Amino acid sequence: MPDRIWEALYELAAAAPLLDDPRLVHRPMRKIVESMLDQGFQRPATGLFVRCPVCDSEIGQICINVPRHTLDDPVHPERLALSRTILMEAG
Ligand SMILES: [Zn+2]
Structure with missing residues (x-):
C-alpha cells in the first residue's frame, strides 16, 4: 500500500x-509525506520528498534553476544526495 501512496504523490x-x-497541491502533499514518515514508512530516495537544500523547493515541488547549480533533472543533485543520505541513516 505505501508504494501506491508514493505513486499517487x-x-x-x-x-x-x-x-x-x-x-x-504542495501543502497537502507535505502533510501526507509527514504523516507517512510518522507512521514509520520510508520515503523513496528520489529527492522529490525532501526540501531542496539548494533552491528551497518544497516537498513534491520540482527544483528551479539557481545560479552556479546544475539542474539537468527534476531535482538538484544535492537534493537527491540528501534523500539518499536520509534513507541510508534510516535503514
Ligand atoms: Zn533544488
Whole structure:
C-alpha cells in the first residue's frame, strides 16, 4: 500500500505545475509525506520528498534553476544526495 501512496504523490507532483496555484497541491502533499514518515514508512530516495537544500523547493515541488547549480533533472543533485543520505541513516 505505501508504494501506491508514493505513486499517487508522484502523480500529484507532476500535475501541480499545471495549476494556477501549485501550493494547493504542495501543502497537502507535505502533510501526507509527514504523516507517512510518522507512521514509520520510508520515503523513496528520489529527492522529490525532501526540501531542496539548494533552491528551497518544497516537498513534491520540482527544483528551479539557481545560479552556479546544475539542474539537468527534476531535482538538484544535492537534493537527491540528501534523500539518499536520509534513507541510508534510516535503514
Ligand atoms: Zn533544488
